[in-house]
Amino acid sequence: MSHFTKQNIRINSKKCAQCLSCMLICSFIHSKSFNPSRAYIQIRPGHFEGSSWIPTEIRFLERCKPNCRLCAQYCAYGALEYIGGK
Numbered sequence: 001m002s003h004f005t006k007q008n009i010r011i012n013s014k015k016c017a018q019c020l021s022c023m024l025i026c027s028f029i030h031s032k033s034f035n036p037s038r039a040y041i042q043i044r045p046g047h048f049e050g051s052s053w054i055p056t057e058i059r060f061l062e063r064c065k066p067n068c069r070l071c072a073q074y075c076a077y078g079a080l081e082y083i084g085g086k
């Protein structure tokens with residue numbers, strides 16, 4: 001799946017608590033359902049691959065709306081920070 005860099009939201013994946021609030025609000029607004037698989041943001045939780053720790057990844061999908069910042073507004077942990085602009 002394609003990803004893109006969002007200009008108006010700064011990602012700090014180290015702060016992510018994997019609460020999924022961002023995915024839930026995105027899917028609710030854009031597909032009228034609380035379904036993380038329909039969100040335009042992906043959270044890939046930190047995990048071990050063999051003996052290597054792969055940190056949490058946060059990505060915006062191409063379908064993410066450029067002028068939207070709802071997920072950052074609903075992130076209570078500071079992992080998504082609105083930095084202004086569209």
Ligand code: SF4
Pocket residue numbers: 025026027039040041060063064065068069070071072
């Ligand atoms: S900015 Fe809006 S459209 Fe993009 S992932 Fe966040 S809530 Fe969804």
Ligand code: SF4
Pocket residue numbers: 015016017018019020021022023043058074075076077078079080
């Ligand atoms: S709302 Fe913030 S803390 Fe929760 S999963 Fe999304 S980025 Fe992580």
